[in-house]
Amino acid sequence: MTQTASAAAELTLDSAREIRQQFATDIAIERTRLLYQGSWVPTLFMLLNGAACAYLLWAPPSRVLLSGWLIWLVLLAVLRLLQVRAFNTAPPSSQVQAHWRRNFLFGAGASGLTLAFAAIALVPADVFYQQALVYGLIAAAILSASVAYAVSLSAFLTFALPCLLPSVAYLLLSEHSLQRGWGMLGGILLLTLLVVAWQVNRLLQRSLLQRFQNQALIGRLQHARQRAETLNGELEREVEQRRWAEGELRTAHAELEMRVAERTLELDDATHALSKSQARLALALEASELGLWDWNLQSDEVHHSQLKEIFGLEPEAVQAMLRDLKPRLHPDDLPLLRRTLVEHMKGRSDGYQIEYRVKHADGHWVWVEDRGRAVERDAQGRVLRMLGTRRTITARKQQEEQQRLAATVFEAASEGIVILDPNYRLLAVNQAFSQVTGYRQEEVLGKSVASLIGSRDTRHQYQLIRLELERGDRWQGELIETRKNGELYPQLLQLNVVRDARGLVSHIVGFFADLSSRREAEERLRYLSHYDELTGLANRSLFKNRLHEASQRSRQSGRSLALLHVDLDRFKWLNDSLGHEVADQLLRQMSRRLTQAVPEADCIARLSGDEFAVLLDSYGSLSTLARMASRLLAKLRLPMTVGGQELVVSASLGISLLPDNAREISTLVSQADMAMQHAKHLGGNTFQFFTDNLQACTLERLQLETQLRKAIDEQQLEVFYQPKLCLADDSLNAAEALVRWRHPERGMVPPGDFIGLAEETGLIAPIGEFVLRRACQQARAWQLQGLAQIRVSVNLSVHQLRQGKLTSLVRQVLDETGLAPQFLELELTESQLLDNVESVISTFQQLRDLGVKLAIDDFGTGYSSLSYLKRFPVDYVKIDQTFIRDLALGGEDAAITRAIIVMAHSLELKVVAEGVETQAQMDFLKAQQCDEIQGYLISRPVPAEQFAQLLRDQTRAP
Secondary structure (H helix, E strand, C coil): CHHHHHHHHHHHHHHHHHHHHHHHHHHHHHHHHHHHHHCHHHHHHHHHHHHHHHHHHCCHHHHHHHHHHHHHHHHHHHHHHHHHHHHHHCCHHHHCCHHHHHHHHHHHHHHHHHHHHHHHHHCCCCCHHHHHHHHHHHHHHHHHHHHHHCCCHHHHHHHHHHHHHHHHHHHHCCCCHHHHHHHHHHHHHHHHHHHHHHHHHHHHHHHHHHHHHHHHHHHHHHHHHHHHHHHHHHHHHHHHHHHHHHHHHHHHHHCCCCCHHHHHHHHHHHHHHHHHHHHHHHHHHHHCCCEEEEEECCCCEEEECCHHHHHCCCHHHCCEHHHHHHHHECCCCHHHHHHHHHHHHCCCCCCEEEEEEEECCCCCEEEEEEEEEEEEECCCCCEEEEEEEEEECHHHHHHHHHHHHHHHHHHHCCCEEEEECCCCEEEEECHHHHHHHCCCHHHHCCCEHHHHCCCHHHHHHHHHHHHHHHHHCEEEEEEEEECCCCCEEEEEEEEEEEECCCCCEEEEEEEEEECHHHHHHHHHHHHHHHECCCCCCECHHHHHHHHHHHHHHHHHHCCCEEEEEEEECCHHHHHHHHCHHHHHHHHHHHHHHHHHHCCCCCEEEECCCCEEEEEECCCCCHHHHHHHHHHHHHHHHCCEEECCEEECCCEEEEEEEECCCCCCHHHHHHHHHHHHHHHHHCCCCEEEECCHHHHHHHHHHHHHHHHHHHHHHCCCEEEEEEEEEECCCCEEEEEEEEEEEEECCCEEECHHHHHHHHHHHCCHHHHHHHHHHHHHHHHHHHHHCCCCCCEEEEECCHHHHHCCCHHHHHHHHHHHHCCCHHHEEEEEEHHHHCCCHHHHHHHHHHHHHHCCEEEEEEECCCCCCHHHHHHCCCCEEEECHHHHHCCCCCCHHHHHHHHHHHHHHHCCCEEEEECCCCHHHHHHHHHCCCCEEECCCCCCCECHHHHHHHHHHHHHCC
């Protein structure tokens, strides 16, 4: 028996291995069918997108390459469509061959390389709108193909990797920052598609495996049922034969005396037939997987068959019912089993029948169905013996659990689900169906789908859907459906035909979803993609489209096109001072004013934070355009109340014309920006037309910025020192450190040519750090040379204050150079003090605590009040040279200078006058008890060696 069990186990393992291999083969074949079925749309979509890309990129320089690529694309698409058609017309026995899959993978790889070639070789590197459109079309084709090919990871990777990896690598390695951005977007697209393909493939694998397992299980169950029915028929025949044999035995007994010898022979034949019948009965029981049990309740002895097959136990392991089998019963089933058994023993039921769980020898629980009957009782009616059968029903229980879970999922699904019969009558609907349509289940069950359709067009569309299902067994699309209350709503519907083993339609399963929320979100997204959410004006994307359309009309009609670039003056300062909420209110009011001031504009757009663009398709003359620009600036400059405060905000406006100034759109935009920037440099609240001279100045400015950056890196900057004279003893006691630029080709560049540029570009921060470090090093070097212990002043910029690390920088420089803090003086202009007053006071206090001297430069030009001046912890006040230049007794400048000196002394501050060029100016300042002076009368700014000579001359002087 052990050998039989081993052979059965090996047979089971071989069978399981063959089933798994068959599953793998079926899944692979099904994936190939799904790949061919889903490749129609991506191939056509790629062909259409390729034609669209060719149209967008059609230009003389690339016509030959573009034509060759387009011809290859059409040829490839036609070959792939013919391949799909050949696969669909091939018989199922031919579709399982491996060459279909290899051909598909080759076509997918060729398609990916074709799209990659377009992205790399055909798209221009400097035209953004063409890049956006062409990359968008290519990305749409990639997405369409990737979703269709995700049913097979090999097909997806064969298409996606040749398509995206070369393109992404090329774009990331490009010299253009715009293309590198596209490359990063392509990398994100590749990673996203990999995740989506992996998820779709995993879900499809699980679905196909479950489907084939269910089909195999159903087949095995049907086969087992047929075998059981066959064996039952044989059992009945054997029982009839046994009855016939018993009849023959009784007949033979009646004729015993007459035919003893013959009767003996017949009895032998009957015995032999009975033995065969019993053997067949045993085979029938074994085939039906029923185990027989015989329980002697007096001795608790029990005999089993099929014990190994059901419980995995050897027969000798279960000799007594209560001792050996009861401990293996599931605790939750034991009360019910005991109650059912007692009911039968008491005669309250004809038979004993129950389902319960028993622990298998392997440790898992198996469900069994137990049937039995009391066959022997004593005089008092107590049961002495019971007989019965037992079989395993674990598979049936698992199937019931799966059906229960399926029913739960059916009802809990968020999508509406309907099950139809072949005549399209509703057999079942879930709760989501009622929630979406408004129909209760009892209102629609048994009705035809056509009876629920009120629109003639929709009914006609359903007829087309039925024809499509007859051809393809699946349909998916969007419909406009009607709820019970008559409300129309967009619906995404998917119908799948379910066929039985004979290939006939047994059911039609439909899944649908209400797309109302998605449509609203799409409309909202479409609005946000073209309009600015804050102001309601057109955004940059819509502006570019309108500008392109206007340029097309301008070229066709010959009319001029004007572009106005508007930028609000000092908006960043307002944003930082008043907060983002007030700034947003300001932008909304400015947008309304723009719309009201220029109603004839073809498009008004918000390009960025405080930048706007106005597009005029036809403007008449330049004088008309100038009057309109003046009117617009005046309208914007009117006072407004925002956040409880009255504000006056001006704007700078740049104007460029097409075709007068530019022939291309990109040039028109850049020229308008140049004109706006020039208006900014002129102080704002004005407009400027673009001119060739303005472009030349802008280019020169850009070149100067590049050269200045190079000068910082190559140490072309130098520090000059202008001495300060102490009027109390006529000694040189201080010097102001001033940066100079010695250009290798242009020579000495005036500070006025690059200091302002450095302020605008942020280069003033590294320049300021260089001057601070070099001045401290030089002052310490003079001290070590024994010349003099003078104080060096270094000018600060507002950028250094805003960075928030000025104090740590000064401390670090002083530590590195060894200069005592009292010999360092830092100067900040009066107008810069008023920018973020509290932060400046905090920084100045930290520097004052270090021992560094502080000075206010250009005093008298910043309109600061005495209350502010009193709060700043400074040591020196420098009178601006504009008051010193026209200094004369009795003049206004003399009165102002005298007042500044008196005021500073009253605050215990020292006064430095700059720009002193004449002896009369020096005599006046000395008479007014000014503390220090500097200017050309004393010395021009000189290099460190020349300044050291001045110190030596002062030391030798008597």
